[in-house]
Amino acid sequence: xxxxxxxxxxxxxxxxTFGYLAFPGLLNDCIDKIIEEFEDVWAKSxxxxxxxxxxxxxxxxxxxxxLSSLLDDHRIHDIASSLCGExxxxxxxxxxxxxxxxxxxxxxxxxxxxxxxxxAFYLDPVKENTGALRVIPGSHRTNDTFANLLxxxxxxxxxxxxxxxxxxxxxxxxxxxxxxxxxVVFN
Numbered sequence: 001x002x003x004x005x006x007x008x009x010x011x012x013x014x015x016x017t018f019g020y021l022a023f024p025g026l027l028n029d030c031i032d033k034i035i036e037e038f039e040d041v042w043a044k045s046x047x048x049x050x051x052x053x054x055x056x057x058x059x060x061x062x063x064x065x066x067l068s069s070l071l072d073d074h075r076i077h078d079i080a081s082s083l084c085g086e087x088x089x090x091x092x093x094x095x096x097x098x099x100x101x102x103x104x105x106x107x108x109x110x111x112x113x114x115x116x117x118x119x120a121f122y123l124d125p126v127k128e129n130t131g132a133l134r135v136i137p138g139s140h141r142t143n144d145t146f147a148n149l150l151x152x153x154x155x156x157x158x159x160x161x162x163x164x165x166x167x168x169x170x171x172x173x174x175x176x177x178x179x180x181x182x183x184v185v186f187n
Contacts (some may be wrong), residue, residue, distance in 0.1 A: 007082035015083060019140035020176060026075055027121055028181035035123050035180065037066045037165040038095060049097040060095035067093075076119060079185055084115050098131055101169065106109070119185050121178070128175035133184065136173050140187035 006007070007015075009084040015021050027034065041057065041064050042049070061067035070076055071090055079110060080088045126132040141147045164171075176184045 005078055006153075012082065015185070015187070018135075018137040019172075020135050020137070020174070020184065022176060022178070023075075023079070023185070024179070025181050031121075031123075031181040033066065034070070036122070037064050038063065038123060041067070041095060042097075051097075051099055052097055055097045056094050057096075058094040058156040059091040059092050064153045068117065072081075075183075079119060079183070080117065083117050083185070103129075115187070117185055117187055119183060121181070121183050123180055125179045127177050132175040132177045133186070134173040134175050135186055136171065 007021075007104070011021055041060060044063075045057055047055065047057065057063070061070065080090075120133070122131075124131075128134075138144070138148060139147050139150045154168075178184055
């Protein structure tokens, strides 16, 4: 089992500047069980995924004892407490089957009173051209000229060009490629 304690100052600075971190292989020791329990939650929900659009269950980990226990896994706790403080609160989690790209969006931009992060792990390999989350480094920053411009211009760029004259798939970004067992964290 890979271990993690508190994040280093370099990791904290990287996250503050760019808005994301990756932890390759951090959950390798339990990813098979996570996949098994994920599939069990979907089966018990009675819902199906028709592979034509995203399917989501919210809340998700809360519906399964094993998945809920991951909140107490020191690796998850170490990441959350390093980035959000020891008194962080778990808000909610979701389970998804994705199809195609997710449109550009921000999660509550400029409305946050406290830092909010998403700790994600993908159960299939995702690469730059096969579904990896793409982030624009620095776009998470509030009260920042660069981030404010992006926020005002990116909505709808998947369907039509933005002020920049390009569509969503042409926007310069970093693809957070991931394999089962990896964790990606973003603001």
